Amino acid sequence: MSSNAQHVVAIFGGAVAGAEAAEHLSRQGIKTVVFEQNLLPFGKIEDGLPMWHVKLRDKEEQKIIEKLNHPEVFFVPATKLGRDVTFEDLVQNWGFSTILLATGAWRDRPLPIPGVDDFIGRGLYYQNQFFQWFNHAHDENFTGQKCEIVDDTLIVGGGLASIDVAKALMMSTVQQALAKKGIEMDLLTIEKKGPAQILADHNLRKDDLGLKGCTLVYRRQAINMPITPIPEDADEKRIQKACEVRRRMIDNLLEKFLFKFVECHMPVDKVIENGRLAGLVFQKTKIENNRVIPLEGAFNEIRAAQVLSSIGSIPELIDGIPAKGSMYAVADWQTGQVEGYENVYLIGNAVTGQGNIKKSRQHGIEVAKLVAGQLESREKCSPQQVSEILARVGARQKKAGFDGDLPAWAKKHTPNRLENSL
Ligand SMILES: Cc1cc2nc3c(=O)[nH]c(=O)nc-3n(C[C@H](O)[C@H](O)[C@H](O)COP(=O)(O)OP(=O)(O)OC[C@H]3O[C@@H](n4cnc5c(N)ncnc54)[C@H](O)[C@@H]3O)c2cc1C
Numbered sequence: 001m002s003s004n005a006q007h008v009v010a011i012f013g014g015a016v017a018g019a020e021a022a023e024h025l026s027r028q029g030i031k032t033v034v035f036e037q038n039l040l041p042f043g044k045i046e047d048g049l050p051m052w053h054v055k056l057r058d059k060e061e062q063k064i065i066e067k068l069n070h071p072e073v074f075f076v077p078a079t080k081l082g083r084d085v086t087f088e089d090l091v092q093n094w095g096f097s098t099i100l101l102a103t104g105a106w107r108d109r110p111l112p113i114p115g116v117d118d119f120i121g122r123g124l125y126y127q128n129q130f131f132q133w134f135n136h137a138h139d140e141n142f143t144g145q146k147c148e149i150v151d152d153t154l155i156v157g158g159g160l161a162s163i164d165v166a167k168a169l170m171m172s173t174v175q176q177a178l179a180k181k182g183i184e185m186d187l188l189t190i191e192k193k194g195p196a197q198i199l200a201d202h203n204l205r206k207d208d209l210g211l212k213g214c215t216l217v218y219r220r221q222a223i224n225m226p227i228t229p230i231p232e233d234a235d236e237k238r239i240q241k242a243c244e245v246r247r248r249m250i251d252n253l254l255e256k257f258l259f260k261f262v263e264c265h266m267p268v269d270k271v272i273e274n275g276r277l278a279g280l281v282f283q284k285t286k287i288e289n290n291r292v293i294p295l296e297g298a299f300n301e302i303r304a305a306q307v308l309s310s311i312g313s314i315p316e317l318i319d320g321i322p323a324k325g326s327m328y329a330v331a332d333w334q335t336g337q338v339e340g341y342e343n344v345y346l347i348g349n350a351v352t353g354q355g356n357i358k359k360s361r362q363h364g365i366e367v368a369k370l371v372a373g374q375l376e377s378r379e380k381c382s383p384q385q386v387s388e389i390l391a392r393v394g395a396r397q398k399k400a401g402f403d404g405d406l407p408a409w410a411k412k413h414t415p416n417r418l419e420n421s422l
Contacts, residue, residue, distance in 0.1 A: 004383055004386070005380040005381065005382055005383055005386070006029075006030070006031055006380055006381060006386050007030045007031065007097040007098075007375045007378070007380050007381060008030075008031045008032070008033065008095075008096055008097055008381050008385075008386060008389050009025055009030055009031070009032045009033070009096060009097055009098045009099070009100060009371065009375075010032075010033050010035065010090065010094065010096040010098075010099045010100070011032055011033070011034045011035070011099075011100045011102055012035045012036075012081045012099070012100070012101050012102060012103050013035075013036065013037075013041075013043065013101065013102035013103040013104055013348075013350070014034040014035075014036040014041025014043075014064065014068060014075060014102070015036075015041055015042055015043025015044065015045060015064060015102065015104065015348075015360075016043065016044075016045065016060065016064065016348060016357055016360040016361055016364065017102040017104075017347045017348025017349065017350070017360040017361065017363060017364035018034055018036075018041065018100070018102030018347070018348070018364065019034070019041065019063070019064040019067040019068050019364075020067065020360070020361045020364030020365055020368070021100055021102065021347055021364040021365070021367060021368040021371075022034050022067060022068055022070070022073045023067035023068075023070065023073075024364070024365055024368035024369065024372070025072075025368050025371065025372060026070045026071075026072035026073050028372045029072070030072070030097075030372060030375065031072050031073075031074070031386070032072065032073050032074070033073075033074045033076060033096075033389065033393050034068055034073060034074065034075050034076065035076045035079040035080075035081065035085065035396075036075070036076065036077050036078075036079065037078070037079065037080035037081075037083075038077065038078070039077050039078060039400075039409075039413045040077070040409075040410060040413050040414065041064055041068060041075070041077070042060075042061050042064060043104050044104060044349070045057055045060045045061055045064070045357070046061065046135065046415070047128075047131060047132045047135060048128070048131050048132075048161075050131065050134070050135065050164045050167070050168060051134070051135040051136075051418060052187065052188055052191040052192075054188070054417075054419055060357060061410075061414075065406055065407055065410050068406055069406045069407060074390070074393050074397075075397075075402070075404075075406055076393055076396045076397055076400070076402070077397075077400045077402050077409070078399075078400040078402075079396050079400065081101070081103065081318055082318035082319055082320075084396070086319065086320060087318055087319060087320035087321050088320050091341070091344070094389060094392065095381055095385045095388065095389060096381075096389065097343065097375055097378065097380070097381060098343040098344075098345070098371050098374075098375065099341075099343060099344045099345070100344075100345050100346075100347050100367065100368075100371070101318075101321070101336075101338075101344065101345065101346045101347065101350050102346075102347045102348050102350060102364065103315065103316070103318070103346075103350045104315070104348065104349040104350055105313035105314055105315045105316075105349045105350060105352075105353035105354075106128055106313065106315070106316050107128070107313065107314050107315065107316045107317075107326075108126035108127055108128050108129075108309060108310075108311070108312070108313060108314075109311050109312040109313065109314050109326075109353075111124075111156065111267060111309045111311065112267070113267055113268065113269060113270050113280070115270070116270050116277065119270070119272075119276065119277035122275065122276045122277060123276040123277030123278060123305075123306045123307060124277045124306070124307050124308075124309065125147050125306065125307075125308045125309070126308070126309050126310075127157075127161055127162070127165055127308065127309065127310035127313070128313060129144075129145055129147060130147050130165060130168075130308060130310075131161075131164075131165075131168075132144050132145075133145065133146050133147045134147070134168050134172075136415055138416070138418045138421060139415050139416040140416075141415065141416065142415070148306070149169060149172040149173060149176065150173070150305045150306055151173045151177075151210075151211050151212055151213070151214070151305060152212040152213070152214065152215075152304050152305040153169050153214040153215075153304060153305060153306050153307070153308055154214070154215050154217060154279060154280060154302055154304035154306070154307045154308070155169070155214055155215065155216045155217065155307075155308045155309075155310055156217055156267050156280070156307065156308070156309045156310065156311055157216055157217075157218065157309075157310035157311060158218035158219065158220060158224070158225060158311070159225075159226065159310070159311075159312060160225075160226065160227065161310050161313075162216060162218075162310035162311075163216070163225075163227070163253060165216075165308055165310045166214055166216045166253075166257065166259040167191065167253075167257050167259075169214040169259070169308070170195050170213060170214060170257045170258050170259050171187050171190045171191055171195060171257070172187065173211055173213075173214070174190060174195040174198065174199065174206075174209070174211065174258075175187060175190055177209035177210070177211055178198070178202070178209070180209075181204075181209070183202060185198060186418070186422050187418065188418065188419060188422070194256035194257055195256070195257055195258050196255060196256050196257070196258050197256070199258075206258055211258075213258050213259050213260055214259050214260070215259065215260040215261070215262060215302065215304070216259055216260070216261050216262070217261075217262045217265050217267070217280075217282065217302065218261070218262070218263050218264075218265070219264065219265060219266035219267075219285055219292050220263065220264065220285075220287055220292060221263045221264060221287055222246065222247050222250045222261065222263050223243035223246050223247055224246075224287065224290075225246055225250065227246055227249050227250070228242055228245055228246055228249065229242075230242045262282075262302070264284055264285045264286065264287070265282035265283070265284055265285065265300060265302075266282060266283050266285050266292065266294060267280045267281070267282055268280075268281055268282065268283045268299070269281035271301060271303060277306070277307055278303055278304070279301060279302050279303035279304045279307070280301075280302060280304075280307060281299055281300070281301050281302075282299065282300045282301075282302060283295065283298060283299055283300075284298035284299070284300060312353060312354070313349070313353045313354075314326055314327060314353040315327065315328060315346070315349075315350050315353060321338060321344075322338060322339045322340055322341075327352075327353075328346055328350070328351075330346065330351065333351065333352075335366075335367055335370060336350070336351040336363070336367060343374075345367050345371070347360075347363050347364050347367045348360035348363050348364055351363065
């Protein structure tokens with residue numbers, strides 16, 4: 001390991017945003033140390049994006065490995081900021097030139113109903129845990145928290161991820177019901193053809209299997225679902241056309257995946273039965289000037305076997321990093337610069353919790369460019385500082401059992417894939 005005077009940037013989180021920033025900085029000759037809490041740096045590509053996106057997942061994971069597999073990038077697995085390294089220690093003692101937090105958004109936005117979280121695991125699940133499990137439910141080595149798939153689940157949502165939840169639940173409940181009839185069908189085939197077609201192929205309907213199906217409830221209208229983008233400068237005609245497309249896409253999804261959809265309902269209270277969450281009370285709404293207006297006295301109780309909340313993700317807060325309420329305190333939302341620290345930035349999903357692969361990638365590059373520019377006029381780490389950082393990095397790599405060969409490490413630790421077991 002060379003140790004000339006050099007800039008060394010710490011990146012926490014090695015997935016889409018982190019790997020992108022690491023690659024950009026390493027191309028500028030800046031060393032980066034990429035700390036990742038898990039063994040593998042795949043983040044939501046592995047544990048969020050539903051496992052039926054096989055090609056997209058494999059392509060993105062390969063890209064991450066290629067970007068991190070660079071002589072100027074030091075990958076450190078199994079190292080969590082806030083657990084294995086404290087933020088205070090990081091800023092005071094490690095001596096990094098800049099710190100990038102590409103830690104994503106792994107906390108579910110809580111359902112806005114007092115006391116409802118007491119029922120987690122007793123009729124209530126949240127989306128992040130659900131997809132972490134769903135993506136690996138076939139893998140006997142999966143050690144995370146399990147979820148239960150049951151018919152008649154009520155999903156609270158509205159974003160793209162909540163549609164994926166509805167799809168996953170319908171695929172699984174149809175698979176289970178078919179299995180009871182002696183018909184074995186894998187989830188990837190069910191997703192491709194759609195549960196409706198699979199049932200039609202066997203001359204069956206949902207009712208024949210005794211299935212009610214799950215219900216997705218949204219506080220806005222179907223046309224407000226962000227399934228196709230509407231440009232900010234779109235005129236009235238274009239908006240109308242996009243809304244028609246959105247409505248048609250929702251109708252197609254309902255027809256293909258057999259779930260139900262209730263619009264203009266916002267959750268306001270819980271229904272408890274025998275110590276379990278047995279449904280939710282909703283208040284009906286109307287949408288005016290893009291605002292959700294609750295309708296006075298218009299309540300509707302929807303009972304269900306369980307509730308799955310999919311109303312968005314927010315960053316997990318880390319001790320010592322300034323926060324405002326449930327979010328990090330950010331001085332500049334464009335760059336993700338953390339309040340009070342001129343050299344600490346949040347990148348990718350960690351900034352707002354929202355986004356997609358493209359946005360995380362773009363944000364990673366933007367901030368890396370900014371940082372590379374700033375570092376040109378800043379004092380470099382001395383050779384001694386560089387070797388001290390690298391010695392600590394080596395110690396952590398050794399603790400994790402990582403020998404520096406990332407492609408081999410990734411191969412060894414990649415979970416069992418469903419498609420390989422079919
Ligand atoms: C259900 C679902 C469906 C989706 N579908 C699509 C889709 O079809 N198309 C699309 O473009 N996008 C989709 N997305 C979104 C996309 O997966 C994410 O926006 C993107 O992968 C986020 O990348 P990121 O690098 O910003 O964050 P993450 O992927 O969350 O990466 C954060 C990394 O930081 C690590 N980390 C977290 N905390 C710490 C810590 N304290 N210390 C060290 N490491 C830490 C994590 O382990 C992780 O590796 C979907 C997401 C979900 C949930």
